[in-house]
Amino acid sequence: SVSVCVCVCAPFLESMDEAPPAGAAPGVASTSEDRKKTVPPWVATLQNAVINLQALREHSREEIVKVVDSMRGKKVLVLDPKLSGPLGLVAEFPLLRDHGVERIFRLSADPLNVDTKNILYLVRPRMDLMKMISDQIHAHEERQMGKEYSIFFVPRRTMICERVLEEEGVYGEVSLGEYHLDLIPFDEDILSLELEGSFRECFLDGDHTSLHYMARALMKLQSMFGIIPNIKGKGNCSRLVCDMILRMRKEMGTPDPTTVPEIETLIILDRDVDLVTPMLTQLTYEGLIDEVFRIQNTNVEIDPAVLNKEGGTKKHKEPLNSNSKLFAEIRDLNFSVLGPLLHKRANYVQDNYKLRHEAQTIPQIHDFMKMFGSLQQEHKQLHIHISLAERIQAVTRTNLFHRRLEAEQGLIGGSDDGVEFIEECINRQEPLVKVLRLLCLYSLTHNGVKPKSFDFFRREILQTYGYEWIFTLNNLEKLGLFKRSEGKNHWNLFKKSLRLLVEDIDENNPTDCSYVYSGYAPLSVRLIQHVVKTGSWRGLDDVLKLLPGPHFDETQSVATPASVAEGEQQPRSKVVLVLFVGGVTYTELSALRFIGKNEDGQRDFVVATSRLVNGTTLLESVMEPIENGLTTAFGGPAERVPGK
16 A cells, blocks of 8 residues: 555644634634734744743744745645644644635645645755655656745755755756745743754754854844844854944945834853753753653643543644743742642632622622623633643652752762763663763763763663663764763862852742752853843853853944934833744743743843744753664664574
8 A cells, every 4th residue: 555645734624623813703814904913822822921932933924925925726735744833832723724724734744635736835945855846746746746845944945955956857847935934922021933953953963054044033133123232142153143233234235223122131141151951850840841742833732541531542733831820830840839729729610609609689690690701711721730730740750759859969060960860770771871871971070070980870871771872872972961070070160169059948939040950050041140130251261161161252333312303202121132043941041931931021032033942852852862773762772683
């Protein structure tokens, strides 16, 4: 039998069942104009964002409509599988259907059997995807199906992809274009390019393509929100991004700005400036959801068993953004204080439900019914988050989890107490990526591993998990994540100068951002905190010279209030845009939110990143699983195959 591409419209299809907008007649489908003005229920509304991120998302929606309309008539859309999630945060299927898209497929190596004449591919510029597209076109030509093809690259086309299409003999059969989907608003203070390979490309492969994407995305932000007057950064890649921005602005010959900028400062940080933080287990509620379930494009998929749904097989997809008042309130809490708060909210809902028995008069019943809808919604949200918290608690209460946290605390404290636990994890054949997170943390906080111990751990890993993982260990050594010790250990200086470890933390009423790791303040956040407070890098010379890459401080000419048309006002607060090159963790986001809230309304943070990460996803991006029949996927113990 022939394997055929399967049509999928998820997550777009979910929007087909949503209710019509307010004012629409029951049973009547939403109009195209309605859909242009609304967003799917799983997407953050962005109403309270400190800059107009709705305009940024609307720009991306308008661009995807132009892409679809570039092919006249009915068409099918074939998506790079990695793009379906990000695109779902920008446009829903009914919007695309209004512009001629009949069906949506995920691109795969399987044949694409469709009757529709027009086929539109929307893909990242990757060579393997060009080969898949070429194979599908050749299959259609053999059957003389007479199709027309368009390939739109996200966010930019590349010469190497065009060359692959030429070598495959299909370059003349396709029209090429670009869809500039770069920074996607995930929430009111989060923007992501969702470039999965950015960390590996920038810091391991030396491929700076994603840096160009970041620079172009920042130029778009400046065109919408004004020239950013102050640019500060740390790291080699950050320096390159800054240089690209300054060069692009110069090449464009932009006239003197006439608009007061909405963003006061841009801080760019390389991920390799602080690799310790992602190796630690995140301890905020949102961070632990990511550790246990893994958050994808602001959604988490939950098994029916977690929600106590008997007989169900389809996973529930729950959006995690500020649309939910409950989640917005609890996302940044240390997990240890979550239980009492959820219990309090549950009692509140229960007490308000009881008010229905007290409603005797028509006005009382009317008042209760006005409250009833919001109570139902909060009840549903409580059920979901209590279920998630119970499953997370089942993990955090285990002896293994506690021992892991103790090992991490010991390593960042500068001791070797966690080394014995790492050996135990290898002997128990714990998932390899978990072992590597601890090994990298050990190496990073001790300026490498002593040669004898380094050789011991390499040998133990290769003998336990398979010799094909030697390529992964080489990658980690090249990145400086797991290496032999060399010279003096600088971690103690970092701890003292930046006050990374804080004792006597009160997670219920925190006064410092270190509550997110129960006593450890992310190094990256401490750097940002210093720059924001002092306005410069001064005072950190001893620390900065020991961290990788240069630090810099650039200024751009901007409009002054006197040169602005009357009626325009200065922004109500100072907005700081922080760009993490290579990824940012949810716990770092929580720490920055905490700092912003404790600035007495004087400063707001908006975080942009190449990708949302944790220690596991960061390491997986540089791991090299070689298929040789001897091992399972990431972390599984070796399975010998008979006859090999």
